[in-house]
Structures are given as C-alpha cells and as structure tokens.
Amino acid sequence: MxxxxxxxxxxxxxxxxxxxxxxxxxxxxxxxxxxxxxxxxDKFGSLISRLKTDLKFCLRCFNIxxxxxxxxxxxxxxxxxxxxxxxxxxxxxxxxxxxLYKGHxxxxxxxxxxMEGIGPSNLxxxxxxxxxxxxxxxxxxxxxxxxxxxxxxxxxxxxxxxxYNVKLSAIARGIAVGDELEYADEVTLGRSITxxxxxxxxxxx
Amino acid sequence: MxxxxxxxxxxxxxxxxxxxxxxxxxxxxxxxxxxxxxxxxDKFGSLISRLKTDLKFCLRCFNIxxxxxxxxxxxxxxxxxxxxxxxxxxxxxxxxxxxLYKGHxxxxxxxxxxMEGIGPSNLxxxxxxxxxxxxxxxxxxxxxxxxxxxxxxxxxxxxxxxxYNVKLSAIARGIAVGDELEYADEVTLGRSITxxxxxxxxxxx
Numbered sequence: 552m553x554x555x556x557x558x559x560x561x562x563x564x565x566x567x568x569x570x571x572x573x574x575x576x577x578x579x580x581x582x583x584x585x586x587x588x589x590x591x592x593d594k595f596g597s598l599i600s601r602l603k604t605d606l607k608f609c610l611r612c613f614n615i616x617x618x619x620x621x622x623x624x625x626x627x628x629x630x631x632x633x634x635x636x637x638x639x640x641x642x643x644x645x646x647x648x649x650x651l652y653k654g655h656x657x658x659x660x661x662x663x664x665x666m667e668g669i670g671p672s673n674l675x676x677x678x679x680x681x682x683x684x685x686x687x688x689x690x691x692x693x694x695x696x697x698x699x700x701x702x703x704x705x706x707x708x709x710x711x712x713x714x715y716n717v718k719l720s721a722i723a724r725g726i727a728v729g730d731e732l733e734y735a736d737e738v739t740l741g742r743s744i745t746x747x748x749x750x751x752x753x754x755x756x
Numbered sequence: 757m758x759x760x761x762x763x764x765x766x767x768x769x770x771x772x773x774x775x776x777x778x779x780x781x782x783x784x785x786x787x788x789x790x791x792x793x794x795x796x797x798d799k800f801g802s803l804i805s806r807l808k809t810d811l812k813f814c815l816r817c818f819n820i821x822x823x824x825x826x827x828x829x830x831x832x833x834x835x836x837x838x839x840x841x842x843x844x845x846x847x848x849x850x851x852x853x854x855x856l857y858k859g860h861x862x863x864x865x866x867x868x869x870x871m872e873g874i875g876p877s878n879l880x881x882x883x884x885x886x887x888x889x890x891x892x893x894x895x896x897x898x899x900x901x902x903x904x905x906x907x908x909x910x911x912x913x914x915x916x917x918x919x920y921n922v923k924l925s926a927i928a929r930g931i932a933v934g935d936e937l938e939y940a941d942e943v944t945l946g947r948s949i950t951x952x953x954x955x956x957x958x959x960x961x
Binding site: 553554555556557558559561562565568569570571572576578579580581582583584585587589592593594595596597598599600601602603604605606614615616617621622623639640641643644647648 | 781
C-alpha cells in the first residue's frame with residue numbers, strides 16, 4: 552500500500568506488527584485514531600510508552616508487575632510452598648479469576664516449540680529449578696496448555712525437577728462443566744474416565 | 757476482566773476502543789508490546805501522538821494531509837475542474853493506485869446513515885456545494901459505495917447540486933474484471949447490461 556504521508560505509513564507499519572493485524576486493519580486503526588480528540592490520542596500514545604517504563608517482570612515469578620516483586624509474590628497470605636507453572640500472564644489472570652488458588656506462580660514466558668525456534672533456554676525454567684534447591688517448595692502444579700508444545704514443556708520440566716523432593720501435579724483434564732458427553736473428543740473423555748475422582752469431591756468448590 | 761495493574765487495564769481499554777478490537781484482543785496487543793524493546797515501544801507511542809499533531813484535514817478537500825492543503829489539491833498538474841466525491845481517505849488511496857484519475861477529490865467523511873445517527877450536516881457536503889458557486893467546476897464524479905447509505909448519500913448530493921450547471925457522473929457498476937458472469941448477482945449484471953459501453957472503450961486503460 553502507498554500512503555500520501557510518511558507518518559501514516561509508519562503508524563500503519565507499527566500497528567501491523569501487532570499479532571493478527573494486517574496492513575488494512577492497521578490503516579483502519581490509524582484512521583480511527585486520526586478522528587479522535589487530541590487529548591485522547593495523546594493519552595493513548597503515552598499509555599503505550601508507559602507499558603514499558605512502568606511495568607517490569609517480577610524478579611521471582613516473572614509475572615507482569617509494577618514493582619520488583621509482584622503483588623502475588625509479595626502477599627504474605629499466599630502459600631509460597633506451592634508453585635503453579637503457567638505459560639504467560641493471561642493464564643494467571645484466568646486462574647486468579649477462579650479465586651480457588653492461593654499459592655504462588657511461575658511464568659515460563661512461552662512453551663518449548665522447535666517449529667518457532669523456542670528451546671528450554673529461552674524460557675524461565677532454570678529459575679524454577681533454582682527455587683527447589685532450598686527445599687522450601689512442597690508442590691509444583693503444571694498448568695500448561697494440552698497441546699503438543701504444552702505437553703513437551705511439561706515433560707521437560709518433569710525431568711528437570713525429578714532429582715528434587717517435590718510433589719508434581721498437573722491440572723485436571725476432562726469434560727468442561729456444562730458440556731455434553733456425546734460431543735466431547737475421545738482423548739478428553741478418556742482422560743476424564745481414567746482420572747475419575749470420588750463423587751463427593753466433584754462437587755467441592 | 758480484572759488486571760493486576762492499572763496501567764494494563766488502561767492500555768487494554770485504549771486498544772479496545774479501536775474498531776473490531778475486543779478486550780481479549782486488546783490484552784494480546786498489550787502483552788505483545790510489553791515484550792518489545794523499549795526503543796520500539798517509545799517510537800510506537802510517539803507515532804500515535806504524532807498522528808494528531810502532524811496530520812490535518814486538507815482545508816479544500818478534507819483529505820488527510822501534513823499541510824493545510826493536501827498534495828493533490830496543491831499539485832498544479834491536476835485538473836481542479838473535476839471533483840471525485842469519496843467517503844474517506846481509503847477510497848482516495850484506492851483510486852490513486854489506479855493511476856487513471858487526474859482530478860481533485862472531496863472527502864465526505866462518512867455516508868448518510870439514520871441508523872448510526874449520521875445526517876447530511878455531519879458530512880462535508882455544504883463545502884462541496886460551496887465549490888460550485890464560482891462555476892469553476894465542470895464535473896462531479898460520485899464514487900460512493902453501492903450500499904443503501906452510499907446510494908442515499910449520492911441521491912442527496914444529486915439534489916443539492918441540481919441547481920448548478922455542473923455535469924454529474926457516477927463510477928461505473930458492473931462485472932469486475934476477471935469475474936465470471938454466471939456468478940455475478942442480478943443487480944450488478946443488470947446494471948452492466950443497461951450501462952453497456954462501446955466495445956473499443958472497454959479496452960481503454
């Protein structure tokens with residue numbers, strides 16, 4: 552696409568870097584912004600810059616945080632002896648929303664994916680193993696996606712922490728609450744039968 | 757959605773204002789930006805602010821421009837006696853890409869749409885009529901979408917400029933080059949028969 556203005560071109564290119572955004576969508580965004588009030592647009596622009604200046608990754612768990620240590624790690628009420636391993640920040644949001652988890656997290660920052668050139672050294676796995684060395688951690692919960700990459704990463708972590716005396720668990724796979732059995736895929740249904748739970752515990756919140 | 761940080765929340769809200777972007781997509785954008793280099797992010801933020809400070813609407817045709825008068829209006833080679841009426845900036849880009857139009861433009865800034873509360877007074881129609889008063893304009897070409905709103909707007913402009921001595925034309929509707937007749941809708945095919953052109957002119961570039 553050719554634009555009459557260099558600034559439009561640069562702004563379109565910048566927006567087109569965002570995941571899932573092509574040049575046409577980027578141009579729609581730019582034209583929408585040009586029609587906004589100046590104060591709104593300035594606020595938007597400075598918010599983007601502030602994402603980088605005001606936010607850091609928590610030194611302990613790599614969660615996104617406004618401080619060196621994130622709110623969850625800094626909260627004395629939360630149980631530091633349980634660590635839930637997740638792929639990224641969005642998974643923390645999702646789990647926190649359930650209100651049922653009171654331990655700490657560890658954000659990997661991705662999943663092992665040879666296709667995308669992401670190996671174990673690109674992820675925060677060493678720092679997870681490091682946490683086990685003083686025996687303060689009792690349990691690690693793997694909460695990674697049930698995809699090829701997620702399973703590979705889970706297995707890699709399983710092997711890495713095998714030498715340590717720590718309980719390793721994974722979130723339960725099964726039929727989603729509200730879903731009908733007949734439409735479930737075989738693998739999920741199979742796992743939900745293999746990993747069946749005592750009847751009364753299936754009602755616990 | 758609840759976020760652990762006020763800045764993330766504000767940034768997500770800002771991105772979610774963009775057309776077609778929901779909160780989940782906005783969060784994906786924000787997380788993508790957080791992972792970028794600081795210099796890249798600062799550039800992105802300032803580009804957005806510059807969209808508003810460095811760009812204006814051309815005083816003559818309402819095209820987006822870096823100067824008071826846009827490049828097209830300021831170009832002495834272009835024919836000021838022909839005005840092509842378009843909905844927005846993207847239509848100018850599309851027509852300019854053909855390289856076949858050498859006249860001026862007039863950007864309406866939208867189409868008449870009672871459903872969205874857009875009336876003639878919200879569009880740059882008065883200023884178009886104003887241009888006709890000194891008899892310097894010989895032809896107006898309506899290049900609006902062939903939708904309900906586009907046709908309504910075209911008809912409104914047709915009535916508005918009827919008192920003036922100016923030729924009014926509309927871009928040709930018909931079967932797209934490369935399309936097969938049997939798959940064309942009836943209205944388009946009907947129009948392309950009614951508005952048939954001399955055989956030799958259909959090859960002119």
